[in-house]
Amino acid sequence: MNEKSTRMNALEQQLTYTFGDQLPAPGGAIEVAPGVKWLRMSLPFALDHINLWLLRDEQDGPAGRRQGWTVVDCCITHDVSKAQWEQVFANELDGLPILRVIVTHMHPDHVGLAHWLCERWNAPLWMSSTDYHTARLSSQTTTAFGGEGAARFFASHGLNDPDSVEKIRNRANYYPSLVPDVPRSFHRLMDGYVVRIGGRDWTCISGYGHAPEHIALYSAQGKLLIGGDMMLPRISTNVSVYEVEPEADSLRLFLESIDRFKALPEDTLTLPSHGKPFTGLHTRIQQLHDHHRDRLAEVMEACGSKPCSGADILPIMFKRKLDLHQTTFAMGEAVAHLHALWFSGKLRRSMDADGVYRFSAA
Numbered sequence: 001m002n003e004k005s006t007r008m009n010a011l012e013q014q015l016t017y018t019f020g021d022q023l024p025a026p027g028g029a030i031e032v033a034p035g036v037k038w039l040r041m042s043l044p045f046a047l048d049h050i051n052l053w054l055l056r057d058e059q060d061g062p063a064g065r066r067q068g069w070t071v072v073d074c075c076i077t078h079d080v081s082k083a084q085w086e087q088v089f090a091n092e093l094d095g096l097p098i099l100r101v102i103v104t105h106m107h108p109d110h111v112g113l114a115h116w117l118c119e120r121w122n123a124p125l126w127m128s129s130t131d132y133h134t135a136r137l138s139s140q141t142t143t144a145f146g147g148e149g150a151a152r153f154f155a156s157h158g159l160n161d162p163d164s165v166e167k168i169r170n171r172a173n174y175y176p177s178l179v180p181d182v183p184r185s186f187h188r189l190m191d192g193y194v195v196r197i198g199g200r201d202w203t204c205i206s207g208y209g210h211a212p213e214h215i216a217l218y219s220a221q222g223k224l225l226i227g228g229d230m231m232l233p234r235i236s237t238n239v240s241v242y243e244v245e246p247e248a249d250s251l252r253l254f255l256e257s258i259d260r261f262k263a264l265p266e267d268t269l270t271l272p273s274h275g276k277p278f279t280g281l282h283t284r285i286q287q288l289h290d291h292h293r294d295r296l297a298e299v300m301e302a303c304g305s306k307p308c309s310g311a312d313i314l315p316i317m318f319k320r321k322l323d324l325h326q327t328t329f330a331m332g333e334a335v336a337h338l339h340a341l342w343f344s345g346k347l348r349r350s351m352d353a354d355g356v357y358r359f360s361a362a
């Protein structure tokens with residue numbers, strides 16, 4: 001067993017990585033199915049890469065039938081990402097243009113360079129309406145994902161030490177720094193909509209709880225699922241509550257959403273946004289249910305011994321040390337678990353005199 005495979009965790013060993021330890025070189029690709037190429041670009045975060053997909057396409061235009069490619073997801077706006085795309089343009093497109101840009105959801109690593117790709121190739125953007133508008137608004141405001149509203153929201157869940165509050169307040173430019181612009185028009189994707197790409201039909205499957213309206217794509221020809229962030233093999237998808245929807249029941253939405261993938265065959269090849277392509281879809285759905293059931297049990301136990309805020313839950317749910325960026329993700333996740341128990345009647349919520357929500361056994 002080589003070093004990489006010994007680093008697989010126990011749950012990953014129940015899945016099959018179809019391409020073993022192979023990874024696309026930066027600026028290169030691996031063909032995972034006829035006409036479907038896997039790209040991997042680097043990210044300057046703890047989660048250090050994203051997978052993007054190139055799908056061989058042909059479309060009717062004013063000058064007749066055009067051959068080219070559809071891109072799924074874009075990476076963040078960053079010089080390194082643009083340089084990696086340039087290598088892809090030079091090496092992987094067979095001299096053909098990009099005809100269309102599909103974005104699974106509005107997070108910066110997925111939509112960040114959509115404006116650049118669409119403009120450069122004069123290609124339309126295809127995306128869910130909810131995520132398109134959220135991305136556009138977030139790229140033009142300094143109040144999404146950071147800033148005063150976020151600081152107040154996290155403080156109401158107990159992350160109220162002055163240093164953290166100040167840092168979150170000052171992080172107001174987070175989204176626009178990674179997504180400085182979004183194309184001015186788009187083509188709407190919706191659940192059940194079928195997109196014909198090259199010779200294949202891809203059916204949109206909407207998913208909730210991670211992004212406002214995430215779109216995964218399934219092709220029965222070859223049993224391929226472009227899972228986006230809704231079906232990841234190694235890490236569990238971030239499921240968060242944010243200040244713009246402070247009483248969301250995101251975890252219930254997420255778990256209901258992944259159950260919709262149970263209708264797909266077990267030997268579906270899932271193409272995830274992070275990690276490696278895998279088979280074992282139904283196993284992975286069950287693992288994610290088990291993971292969240294265990295986290296919910298831990299949260300329930302903690303709230304049974306004393307009323308807990310989101311911040312009180314952090315060391316219970318996350319055993320490792322977190323930087324501020326990870327702490328805000330973790331807080332969103334802690335609140336999502338508290339809310340799932342609150343909305344299902346197992347916990348009740350009260351706001352204490354210090355302005356912090358605490359949850360206790362109902």
Ligand SMILES: [Zn+2]
Pocket residue numbers: 105107210211229
């Ligand atoms: Zn995401």
